[in-house]
Amino acid sequence: MIVKSLALSDFRNYDLQELSFHHGINIFYGDNAQGKTNILEGIYLCMTNKSYRGSHDREMIRFGKEDAHLRLEAEKKGIPYRVDMHLKKSKTKGIAINGVPIRRSSELIGLLNVVFFSPEDLQVIKNGPGERRRFLDMELCQLDKVYLHFLTHYNKCLTQRNALLKEIDLSKDAQAMLDVWDAQLIQHGKKIVQLREAFVGEIAPVIAQIYHSLTGGREQLAVSYEPNVSADRFDEILFLNREREIRQKTTLTGPHRDDIRFRVQNMATGQTTDIRTFGSQGQQRSAALALKLAEIEIVKRKVNDTPVLLLDDVLSELDSSRQNYLLDSIHDIQTFITCTGLEEFVRHRFHMDQIYHVERGVVTRVNSLNSETIF
Numbered sequence: 001m002i003v004k005s006l007a008l009s010d011f012r013n014y015d016l017q018e019l020s021f022h023h024g025i026n027i028f029y030g031d032n033a034q035g036k037t038n039i040l041e042g043i044y045l046c047m048t049n050k051s052y053r054g055s056h057d058r059e060m061i062r063f064g065k066e067d068a069h070l071r072l073e074a075e076k077k078g079i080p081y082r083v084d085m086h087l088k089k090s091k092t093k094g095i096a097i098n099g100v101p102i103r104r105s106s107e108l109i110g111l112l113n114v115v116f117f118s119p120e121d122l123q124v125i126k127n128g129p130g131e132r133r134r135f136l137d138m139e140l141c142q143l144d145k146v147y148l149h150f151l152t153h154y155n156k157c158l159t160q161r162n163a164l165l166k167e168i169d170l171s172k173d174a175q176a177m178l179d180v181w182d183a184q185l186i187q188h189g190k191k192i193v194q195l196r197e198a199f200v201g202e203i204a205p206v207i208a209q210i211y212h213s214l215t216g217g218r219e220q221l222a223v224s225y226e227p228n229v230s231a232d233r234f235d236e237i238l239f240l241n242r243e244r245e246i247r248q249k250t251t252l253t254g255p256h257r258d259d260i261r262f263r264v265q266n267m268a269t270g271q272t273t274d275i276r277t278f279g280s281q282g283q284q285r286s287a288a289l290a291l292k293l294a295e296i297e298i299v300k301r302k303v304n305d306t307p308v309l310l311l312d313d314v315l316s317e318l319d320s321s322r323q324n325y326l327l328d329s330i331h332d333i334q335t336f337i338t339c340t341g342l343e344e345f346v347r348h349r350f351h352m353d354q355i356y357h358v359e360r361g362v363v364t365r366v367n368s369l370n371s372e373t374i375f
């Protein structure tokens with residue numbers, strides 16, 4: 001799929017900006033804090049209803065304004081889509097798809113497919129399990145509406161159950177209320193565990209294959225799902241943990257405590273290491289890159305079309321062999337890259353289809369490169 005255009009008004013540091021894009025590689029370059037990431041954020045927001053940075057709607061509205069408007073035109077499998085978004089300071093945003101307002105924002109999710117890659121994603125292996133769960137959730141929600149449904153209900157239920165645990169005594173009435181929440185937690189939690197298990201099972205061999213070629217066959221990566229509790233034993237373990245949860249006033253059992261394990265085997269020595277805690281920075285970065293590239297592959301398989309790729313300042317964080325690997329892998333995908341300068345692109349002869357210069361919330365198309373633009 002491709003994003004054809006984006007129009008922003010009063011979004012972040014943009015007053016009015018209209019942009020059309022190339023179906024290949026689009027580069028946004030400029031100094032720090034000029035508005036490059038804001039463009040990617042606008043694209044991502046229109047495609048997923050969420051800010052990749054986790055910002056609230058009101059934070060994305062231009063300082064001093066009450067509303068922001070975004071319009072994105074895309075094409076998926078030859079079918080055109082238009083997303084209009086109206087962000088409001090103190091009300092929920094309005095969204096229309098092809099001119100028709102939607103009642104629930106979940107209707108937008110999964111319609112268009114995007115993969116975002118930022119320097120923070122390179123930390124996903126070494127950071128805490130919350131980041132790895134976030135990866136699972138973001139992927140699964142885009143690919144599976146059923147997952148989104150279970151996750152939303154599970155999270156609501158978890159919040160209610162934790163609120164009850166904060167107040168609960170051991171009286172019969174309170175325990176009966178807990179039983180009600182437990183039944184729902186189990187019902188939705190089991191589905192989440194099963195869907196995560198299937199997803200990791202599918203993505204693991206793809207990650208392994210990419211990692212293998214990234215390391216020139218020297219290392220093998222095994223990725224596995226590490227559920228806090230298996231779907232079969234959820235009821236039993238939740239019941240066993242009840243007293244402890246009442247004492248600690250929080251839910252200790254369930255997929256909100258899951259993780260993904262990354263183990264690397266050195267082919268020469270046979271030694272296996274859990275790279276979440278013992279990996280070198282290089283191993284953790286290669287695994288994170290493999291994870292992102294596998295994400296693209298899985299979207300391609302499931303949707304039968306390529307996702308759009310957003311690379312936010314990520315190339316400068318990779319060494320040249322990983323840069324080359326990444327850029328070689330994405331030749332058939334519409335890509336948006338932000339960077340502070342073009343020097344590296346020119347030096348390594350990386351392919352660029354359209355270049356934009358970003359300065360103080362104004363984007364201009366660069367039609368020819370000269371030494372002034374590059375250095």
Ligand SMILES: Nc1ncnc2c1ncn2[C@@H]1O[C@H](COP(=O)(O)OP(=O)(O)OP(=O)(O)O)[C@@H](O)[C@H]1O
Nearest residue numbers: 012013032033034035036037038059060061062063
């Ligand atoms: N709601 C807002 N209203 C107006 N300006 C904003 C708003 N939110 C952020 N900004 C401005 O946007 C700019 C940051 O933009 P952005 O994050 O896109 O930078 P960037 O060009 O990607 O920089 P870097 O290379 O440092 O990542 C800052 O100048 C910031 O003050």
